[in-house]
Amino acid sequence: MAAITIAEVSKIYTGNVEAVKSVSIDIEDGEFIVLVGPSGCGKSTLLRMVAGLESISKGTVKIGPRVINEVDPAERDIAMVFQNYALYPHMTVYQNLAYGLKNRKTPKAEIDARVAEAARMLEIEPYLHRKPRALSGGQRQRVAMGRAIVRKPAAFLFDEPLSNLDAKLRVSMRGEIKRLQKRLGTTSLYVTHDQLEAMTLADRLVVLNGGRIEQIGRPLDVYHRPASTFVASFIGSPAMNLIKGRIEGSRLHVGTYRIELGERAPVEGPVTVGLRAEDLRLAGVGEDAMLFQVDYVEELGAQRLVHGTIEDQALTVALSPEIPLSGDLAVTIATDRLHFFSTENGKRLERGASFTNTAESARPLSLEPAL
């Protein structure tokens, strides 16, 4: 068990391709950190640098007090779970679990005890003498986790471990990984491209884009206060609606609509406005509202995603399935729930100190139809 300090780490491949650009993350002892981002964002490269499978071009990685840049992977006191499990096909489950311990000259009795403990924890005891070939995907995944657990390492590294499983199994394994990690209290670094997996597993999320960190934060903080349009569109499903707007004084102009923001206008001039699909709601009678033209509807059962436009700007609204739909809807949103981003660099624009309290009671939108 140890903290991991990643300090200004870069990965530069031959031909001067920078896959990871000066990334710094401080991971506390026992913390579950999820690296999330689209493919090619450098998340796996970063993980593999911590594991020692890729060399570190610049910067330092510390596990505990020890700089491990030049340390052999086996000496780093880490264990890794791979996407395709990477079980040794010719060894039984028991031998797979024991192999790493055997190489470390652990006494036989101790190996037996640790394997038995891990097998019990993961409920793979009946399969200990089978070969991986004779196991299902979920069971293989458990064995791969078991191989990490028996080592009792300072840190677990997960490289998209659930990607090869079907949707249902993925959900249950997700819960299990979380439960196990909490129980063992081992520092974990987990790579995924699935934002849902990231949200549900992480103590803190690290959103990566193009080799850079876009945002580090607790899942709900990232969700409620995305640091950039990239994070806003990546975290949350459906993705946050981003539309063009313009702030003049204390008023936000969206198309021909004008929205009174009160005292908390962040800037003057053009902005990108972010609206969560689930923050938009149908306007009540007499309430100010925007006209929403429905294109098509996705039924999710508990929820219904309505895709459409407000004056030619595409938008998705999440509505309860009880609400009857017609061709056009009048929708509204609490002004507190609006997010603003710079049109130049996509960075979040804060609306002053009072906005940070997201639990503040939602004030209805104040709209003045443009005449």
Place this chain on the structure above:
Amino acid sequence: MYRTKFFDHVILLIGVFIMVAPVVVAFMTSTHEAADIHRNGLSLTWGGHFVETYETVLTRKGGFTGKITGLNMMMNSMILGLGFALGKIILSMLAAYAIVYFRFRLATFFFWIIFTTLLLPLEVRILPSYEVMNTLKLTNTYTGLIVPLLASATGTFYFRQFFKSVPDELLEAARIDGAGPFKFFIDVLVPLSRTMMAAIFIIMFVYGWNQYLWPTLMTTDEGFFTLVRGIKQILLVWVGSNIPDYNEAFALAILAMLPPVLIVVIFQRGFIKGLTESDK
């Protein structure tokens, strides 16, 4: 489901006949007496002298110096075949391991150099090879018989393709599990290559067993004669006014066939698996 029809059987039977008939003729002829064969030619019937002929062939000391028996020759062939096959497997596996898993300069270049040796089989370089062995005083030794034949582009190529198909994650998992290059090779690659090794073993054993030109050149001492050479010897020695011992030549040919057939039968499953599927 496809049902095998009469015509399919006819085709298969023709195939079996073409393959097996010469062997049956050789075996049947070998049970006749030499004079009988000389008079009547090849024979398809049982001659009744099976035990005597085969006993003579296996135990009588023959050759000019009269110190080599059929059994000795069989032993020599076995040493050549096994040494050849095992040596080739070990050498080509190690070569392929180096080429696939170690980054060193010009690795691809070296691979292609190895590969182009396919264009230079032993027959082409036989005189220089002999010269080298002669200078090293390795004529009339098993080392001289086996070592010059060991370098194998085919084996290296097969193992290289196989190693390339082993997922990288296995190597990475092994590295994290604390296995160094040697341990990874012994604990992971060798067990995974088992079927591949069986396939190459069959091919190489038969190839080594059937060597004729190189042993002829390398060994003048009759104590090192192989079975394949022995067949020739029988026909040579009694040429003259005597009738050659046709029956013994045929018997020796049949005996020379047995070990390769046995090897193929034993390793057949691995052979087919090794060449068609990968056990990963």
